Amino acid sequence: MTQHKADLLQGTLDMLILKALSLGALHGYGVIQRIRQMSDEMLSIEQGSLYPALYRIEQKGWVTSKWETNETGRRAKFYTLTKAGRRQLEAEEASWDRLVLAVTKMRQAT
Amino acid sequence: MTQHKADLLQGTLDMLILKALSLGALHGYGVIQRIRQMSDEMLSIEQGSLYPALYRIEQKGWVTSKWETNETGRRAKFYTLTKAGRRQLEAEEASWDRLVLAVTKMRQAT
DNA sequence: ATAGTATGCCTACCGGTTCTAGGCATACAC
């Protein structure tokens, strides 16, 4: 039982992945690194969470994937955000904002 | 498929319940109402979520319960926050803050 | 009176999501 980083809340992973991809197409492994970097090392996604999530997300039409060769000459599966994905991201961000607002109100209530 | 309120993210319910009880002992049904009121009607907890959660929370020693009679003369099970519960609430609030901060950074990242 | 609504508690099951823990392959550095 070691000290562990703040675990994600269930339901936030999709938003984070879509957000990472909103900065440009990327392969799976890179998504993990980009999320870590974008969050100032505060968030680290496990591979075992990421790949199934990417699969789900592609099934829902929010991203498309294509095997390509990256800059270091390795094969990797690149994911690109679709229009529907962008809309989904906006919806999830709005939903996130609503929840944060609600919790803030809870905090301030007497 | 009507417009539905923001669903909770999994992992936040305990914090909300503990927060509601931090304003004073209360019975289960009242917790639902107090959360709704504290959040300006933004959050509504289902009974089927609440009662199992209260049981879990009591097992963990964060609250104690006692059957009493409320002001309208009905029997109800009153829950009181323990010291451990208060500590847990603080921990969960801190964890929430960390996550909100991390997501905020994600949002701002370019 | 009695039907409906609000209060109050509970349980069984479903569905979704993340993590743990493995496996496999290639490239690069020491």
Added chain:
DNA sequence: GTGTATGCCTAGAACCGGTAGGCATACTAT
């Protein structure tokens, strides 16, 4: 040539919240 980083994947466990039911009592309106 052994270890580490990159890159992909799957199976199963664990957890959590919601849905949908059931039950009982009190008050309210017809």
